[in-house]
Every structure is written in structure tokens, then in C-alpha cells.
Amino acid sequence: MKKNxxxxxxxxxAKVSKSTVSQYLNKRYDxxxxxxxxxxxxxxxxxxxxxxIVARSLKQKSTSTIGVIVANILHTFSTQVIRAIEDYCHxxxxxxxxxxADDNPEKEKKYINMLLAKQVDGLIIFPTGGNTDLYQxxxxxxxxxxxxxxxxxxxxIPAVLLDNEKATSLAVEHFVKKGYSQIGIITTSISRHVxxxxxxxxxxxxxxxxxxxxxxxxxxxxxxxxxxxxxxxxMLSEEVPPQAILxxxxxxxxxxxxxxxxxxINVPKDLAIISIDEVSFASLYxxxxxxxxxxxxxxxxxxxxxxxxxxxKKKISESQFNYRFEPKLIIRESC
Amino acid sequence: MKKNxxxxxxxxxAKVSKSTVSQYLNKRYDxxxxxxxxxxxxxxxxxxxxxxIVARSLKQKSTSTIGVIVANILHTFSTQVIRAIEDYCHxxxxxxxxxxADDNPEKEKKYINMLLAKQVDGLIIFPTGGNTDLYQxxxxxxxxxxxxxxxxxxxxIPAVLLDNEKATSLAVEHFVKKGYSQIGIITTSISRHVxxxxxxxxxxxxxxxxxxxxxxxxxxxxxxxxxxxxxxxxMLSEEVPPQAILxxxxxxxxxxxxxxxxxxINVPKDLAIISIDEVSFASLYxxxxxxxxxxxxxxxxxxxxxxxxxxxKKKISESQFNYRFEPKLIIRESC
DNA sequence: TTGAAAGCGCTAACAT
DNA sequence: ATGTTAGCGCTTTCAA
Numbered sequence: 010m011k012k013n014x015x016x017x018x019x020x021x022x023a024k025v026s027k028s029t030v031s032q033y034l035n036k037r038y039d040x041x042x043x044x045x046x047x048x049x050x051x052x053x054x055x056x057x058x059x060x061x062i063v064a065r066s067l068k069q070k071s072t073s074t075i076g077v078i079v080a081n082i083l084h085t086f087s088t089q090v091i092r093a094i095e096d097y098c099h100x101x102x103x104x105x106x107x108x109x110a111d112d113n114p115e116k117e118k119k120y121i122n123m124l125l126a127k128q129v130d131g132l133i134i135f136p137t138g139g140n141t142d143l144y145q146x147x148x149x150x151x152x153x154x155x156x157x158x159x160x161x162x163x164x165x166i167p168a169v170l171l172d173n174e175k176a177t178s179l180a181v182e183h184f185v186k187k188g189y190s191q192i193g194i195i196t197t198s199i200s201r202h203v204x205x206x207x208x209x210x211x212x213x214x215x216x217x218x219x220x221x222x223x224x225x226x227x228x229x230x231x232x233x234x235x236x237x238x239x240x241x242x243x244m245l246s247e248e249v250p251p252q253a254i255l256x257x258x259x260x261x262x263x264x265x266x267x268x269x270x271x272x273x274i275n276v277p278k279d280l281a282i283i284s285i286d287e288v289s290f291a292s293l294y295x296x297x298x299x300x301x302x303x304x305x306x307x308x309x310x311x312x313x314x315x316x317x318x319x320x321x322k323k324k325i326s327e328s329q330f331n332y333r334f335e336p337k338l339i340i341r342e343s344c
Numbered sequence: 345m346k347k348n349x350x351x352x353x354x355x356x357x358a359k360v361s362k363s364t365v366s367q368y369l370n371k372r373y374d375x376x377x378x379x380x381x382x383x384x385x386x387x388x389x390x391x392x393x394x395x396x397i398v399a400r401s402l403k404q405k406s407t408s409t410i411g412v413i414v415a416n417i418l419h420t421f422s423t424q425v426i427r428a429i430e431d432y433c434h435x436x437x438x439x440x441x442x443x444x445a446d447d448n449p450e451k452e453k454k455y456i457n458m459l460l461a462k463q464v465d466g467l468i469i470f471p472t473g474g475n476t477d478l479y480q481x482x483x484x485x486x487x488x489x490x491x492x493x494x495x496x497x498x499x500x501i502p503a504v505l506l507d508n509e510k511a512t513s514l515a516v517e518h519f520v521k522k523g524y525s526q527i528g529i530i531t532t533s534i535s536r537h538v539x540x541x542x543x544x545x546x547x548x549x550x551x552x553x554x555x556x557x558x559x560x561x562x563x564x565x566x567x568x569x570x571x572x573x574x575x576x577x578x579m580l581s582e583e584v585p586p587q588a589i590l591x592x593x594x595x596x597x598x599x600x601x602x603x604x605x606x607x608x609i610n611v612p613k614d615l616a617i618i619s620i621d622e623v624s625f626a627s628l629y630x631x632x633x634x635x636x637x638x639x640x641x642x643x644x645x646x647x648x649x650x651x652x653x654x655x656x657k658k659k660i661s662e663s664q665f666n667y668r669f670e671p672k673l674i675i676r677e678s679c
Numbered sequence: 680t681t682g683a684a685a686g687c688g689c690t691a692a693c694a695t
Numbered sequence: 696a697t698g699t700t701a702g703c704g705c706t707t708t709c710a711a
Contacts, residue, residue: 017688027698029697029698045696063398064703067703069703072398082427107442126396128397266628289598290629292605293601293605362683363683399705403686403705
């Protein structure tokens with residue numbers, strides 16, 4: 010590995026001082042003679058010089074990078090939101106570093122500390138919910154922090170997420186409209202500290218009541234991914250099995266579809282399905298899948314803009330703490 | 345944002361010098377008195393000190409991070425390989441920064457320069473193929489570089505990728521075994537500088553010949569994603585349309601399935617399908633999809649290990665330049 | 680066993 | 696219009 014070219018080399022080559030080169034690099038041409046400018050330009054070109062961002066970051070105490078910690082990268086939702094964040098940051102000349110916590114609070118903690126050590130300027134977190142102390146510490150330090158997808162109870166941290174109640178009520182209403190009254194819900198289990206699972210289940214119950222349907226506990230299951238199929242099996246072996254089921258997210262959906270396929274259950278005749286999260290094959294599947302889609306792009310964009318705002322103003326005016334986005338029902342054949 | 349705690353603060357708090365704290369941080373306890381060690385430990389804990397990685401990187405001229413530039417993050421293949429790279433690097437205390445070139449050489453160039461400026465210790469690239477000059481420059485500078493998924497013609501850069509010929513021949517042989525003789529191939533178009541598309545198409549032709557089948561130009565199409573459906577339509581409107589089709593990757597597959605669905609084409613009766621790349625819904629789809637899967641985990645692992653080796657030895661002994669991995673035929677219902 | 684001092688590559692106040 | 700200088704937070708000789 011050859012020696013790196015530094016600003017000193019450029020300065021010597023152009024026969025000016027380092028500071029002048031630095032001025033040039035930072036586009037402060039105000040008092041710079043045209044010929045020096047040109048000489049520096051040439052020197053940079055001839056040497057193939059690239060400024061060392063690490064050195065600059067050290068000096069400026071700012072890395073122009075945002076850390077993103079996602080609870081579980083396997084969700085299509087996550088990757089789409091991340092792409093939106095990346096796009097937005099890119100436009101403002103910020104970089105992002107993405108870490109996957111694997112739904113594991115320990116990993117999340119490790120990544121938070123790592124990213125802080127790396128001096129990221131802000132953090133966007135899809136929280137596991139298991140590190141409230143750490144979150145709180147960052148808030149106390151005025152460190153720019155935004156949550157995505159989930160809020161954490163009692164934390165004064167902006168969160169960008171779906172209007173989960175609306176999502177479940179959209180689903181339930183559609184089921185009802187299609188004539189279903191025995192409706193179940195299955196979702197993957199996530200930490201109780203985290204609002205979204207609770208919100209979806211509560212929203213579901215509320216929607217049932219609003220439609221004058223009874224809330225039946227055995228129709229409500231939240232399990233680890235590996236146990237989703239069993240949960241469905243349990244539900245379907247009830248004396249009166251549900252005729253329709255709301256699936257909490259894309260990973261749960263895969264399990265449901267696997268079960269349905271293996272047991273030759275006809276969708277929607279034997280079991281109607283609505284899933285939260287749009288999936289790539291929803292319109293290719295047989296039958297095509299009715300889903301509640303999240304505006305992933307807007308969510309990511311909002312999260313990124315909140316962080317960048319915080320960085321600029323250093324003071325958030327009129328802090329709002331929940332940015333709720335509208336779900337959309339996409340009607341296809343599965344219900 | 346509160347002031348960051350530095351090594352100086354810790355030193356003062358523990359009443360030792362900065363260098364001693366640094367020794368401690370780097371686990372050089374060899375000559376350190378137990379009580380000083382303890383005092384430093386306490387100070388660090390009390391102050392909640394985190395070493396500043398940026399400063400360390402500047403001094404050490406090494407960031408312990410690897411840059412990864414992926415040609416197109418939308419391929420499942422890419423995300424899986426990246427996860428494997430991340431896992432491997434993580435075990436060696438390296439971080440990765442992932443950038444998506446969007447199949448655009450200009451973007452790729454921008455990211456290469458950005459990552460170099462950020463002083464990454466090495467680069468893993470899924471090359472677009474459009475920046476041979478830049479690649480060459482890095483090689484000349486002895487900068488650790490590994491390609492994934494594609495080789496670039498005449499470059500002395502290790503590449504980790506699928507045995508594409510094997511992949512196509514597996515597919516063709518399976519088609520033949522199933523009694524098909526009119527076989528087409530459709531894939532998304534990628535730069536001509538890049539070997540994989542060429543390899544898959546050449547491998548396809550070769551396999552046809554080996555099975556004593558004629559090579560028909562109109563059965564061979566490579567187009568942009570948006571034009572894939574048209575390409576299929578063209579092929580199917582041939583006088584003698586193909587009865588079986590090999591699909592080059594997952595994104596192309598989505599298009600094919602959309603077309604097939606819209607035109608009520610029965611798979612495999614009207615059209616048999618084999619696709620390169622395993623997709624999440626392959627075993628859920630109706631019919632289940634026969635695919636050629638790539639060992640994404642091994643590919644990522646190999647790429648990461650090659651880079652890390654290069655970093656350590658600084659000299660590659662017996663450099664090998666192509667690491668080919670075995671495709672696997674997963675037989676399901678679509679052929 | 681610990682400390683002093685130089686320096687990584689850059690920026691920014693202050694001189695000139 | 697350009698140069699001098701100090702310093703960002705850390706590591707690393709070398710000295711004590």
C-alpha cells in the first residue's frame with residue numbers, strides 16, 4: 010500500500026501553505042488569487058490527492074454520518090425504510106452506517122456504543138426496546154436520536170411510525186365488509202416494551218368491538234417466527250375456527266403461507282388473509298394477496314429529515330414525539 | 345450536545361498520564377501496577393468514557409472498516425452475500441459500510457472515492473464494470489480489493505463468484521431430462537465489460553450444444569428489467585415458441601411471473617421455468633419454483649476472508665484470481 | 680512501572 | 696491574499 014498523499018504534499022507541490030490548500034478544499038475562494046487557485050487545482054490533479062476524511066472529522070468533531078440500527082433487517086419494511094433514509098441523507102451529503110440488531114437488545118447496545126465511538130452525528134434506531142437506560146442517556150446528552158417503526162414508552166424521543174390502530178381497523182373493516190365475523194390475528198412476538206405489537210393487537214380488539222364482534226382470546230396469537238405455524242394450527246383446531254386472519258408482518262406471512270400450502274387450505278375460501286406489509290410477490294401469488302401497506306418511503310424520509318434538522322438547529326422547537334403515517338389497504342384476491 | 349469525555353479527562357481523573365490510559369485501553373497490562381489499572385478502570389466507568397475511534401484511526405492509519413459497494417442491492421443475492429460479509433467481518437472486529445451503486449458506474453466511482461477518503465482498509469466490490477481505470481489504480485497502489493459476483497476482464501483482482509457455466513448447464517440438463525428441447529433464456533442486461541451475463545449466456549449455448557440442441561438466437565434475450573416482459577412476449581410469439589425458459593436472476597423472475605400470471609400461462613404445462621437465484625417464495629408459489637441456488641453465504645465469507653487476509657499479510661502469496669462456487673439445482677414443480 | 684512529547688492530516692483563528 | 700500556529704484525541708517511541 011503506497012503512502013497516502015496529504016495536504017502537505019499538495020501545498021509543497023503548489024508552493025503555497027497548507028492553509029491555503031485547506032481554504033481551497035473548503036471552497037473559500039473569497040480572497041484567493043486566480044493563479045494560486047489554478048496551481049492548487051493542478052497539484053491536486055497531478056498528485057491524485059483525496060482529502061482524508063478521518064482527519065477532517067477529528068478536527069471538526071463531526072463525521073457527516075448517521076448511524077442506523079435496525080431491529081431486524083429481514084423485514085422488507087426495514088430495507089425499504091433504510092433505502093429512503095439513505096437517499097435523503099445522500100442528498101444532504103451525509104452517509105449512513107447500517108447495523109442489524111437481530112432483535113437482540115445486547116447487540117443493539119453494542120452497536121449503539123460502537124457508533125457513538127465512531128462519532129456518528131446522530132442515530133436512527135428501530136428500537137428493540139431493551140435499552141431504555143442507554144436511550145435515556147443519549148437524550149440527556151442532547152444526542153440526536155430518532156426512533157422508527159416503534160415508540161418506547163415514556164421516552165421523549167421522536168418516533169416515526171405507522172398508525173397501527175388505523176391499520177388494524179382498515180383490515181377488520183374489510184373483513185367485515187366481506188362478510189367475515191370470525192377473525193383472528195397472528196403476529197411475531199416482539200418485546201413488550203415496544204409499542205407496535207401492542208398497538209396492533211389493541212387496535213385489532215378495538216376494531217372488533219367497533220364492529221360489534223366479540224373479542225376471542227384464542228384468536229389472538231403472537232409468537233416467535235418459528236412458532237407461527239403452530240399458532241395457526243392451534244387456532245384452526247378450535248371448535249369454531251376463524252375464517253379470516255390478519256397477519257402482523259411479512260415474516261409471519263411467509264409462515265402462514267407455508268402452512269396454508271402444506272395443508273392445502275384454500276385461500277380465501279377456507280381462510281381469508283390480510284397481511285400488514287406489502288411483499289414483492291403479493292400480486293403474483295395465487296391468489297393475489299390483500300395487504301395493508303406502509304408508506305415506507307415517507308417514513309424513512311421523515312426520520313432522516315428529523316435527524317438532520319436536529320443536527321442543524323441543535324434545538325428542536327415545538328418537539329412533537331409521534332409522527333404517524335397512514336396505512337393503505339390494497340385489495341386483491343385473498344380477501 | 346454535551347462535551348465528549350476524552351482520554352485526558354480519564355487520565356486526570358485517575359491521576360495518571362494519558363499514555364498510561366492508552367496502554368490500558370490497548371490491553372498492554374504487562375508492566376502496569378494493579379492499583380493503577382484499577383484506578384483507570386474506575387475513572388473510565390465513572391466518566392462513562394468511550395474512546396474516540398476517529399482519533400485512533402487517524403493515528404493508526406487504519407479504520408478497521410471495509411467498504412462494500414454493491415452493483416444492485418435489490419437482488420436477494422446481494423443482500424445475502426452482504427450479510428455473510430458482515431458476519432465474517434464482525435467476528436474479526438471489522439465494520440463494513442455498504443453502498444449501492446444502482447448499476448451505475450458513475451455512482452460506483454463516487455462511492456469508491458468516498459470510501460477511500462474515509463480511509464477504509466479495503467474494498468469489496470460487486471463491480472458495474474464501468475471503472476476499470478479506477479480499479480487499476482487501486483491495484484497499482486496495492487490497495488486491498490476483491491470483486492464479488494462478477495469478474496472484470498483482464499484485471500488481476502481476485503473475484504468470488506458462481507460457476508456460471510455450471511449453473512446454466514445444470515439448468516439445461518434438467519430441462520432436457522424433463523423432455524424439453526425448445527429452451528430459451530432471459531436475463532437482465534448488464535454491462536458488457538462484466539463477465540457474468542456473458543458467462544451465463546455462453547454457458548447456456550454451450551450446454552445446448554452439448555445436449556445436441558440447436559442454438560436459436562431469438563430464444564436468447566437480455567434486456568433491462570422494464571423490458572423483460574416484452575422480451576418474453578416476443579419470444580412466445582415466435583412461430584415455434586420455447587416450451588421452457590431459464591431466467592437469469594430474481595428480478596427477471598418477478599417480471600416473468602407477472603407476465604405469466606397476466607396471460608394465464610400455465611407453468612409448467614405451457615412454459616417450464618427454472619430461475620437462477622433462490623427466492624423467498626419459491627416453495628410457496630404455485631407451482632413451487634425450480635431454481636439454481638447460489639451459495640451466498642460461502643461467497644460472502646470467502647470475499648471477506650480474502651480481504652482480511654490481504655490486510656494482514658500485505659502480500660498475497662500464490663494469488664489466485666477466480667474463486668468459483670458450485671451452484672445447486674433445487675427441483676420443485678415449475679420444471 | 681509510568682510519563683513527556685511528537686505527530687497522524689486537517690481546519691481555523693490570527694498574523695502579516 | 697496567504698502563511699503561521701495551535702490543536703482535535705489518540706498512540707507510540709523514548710526517557711525517567
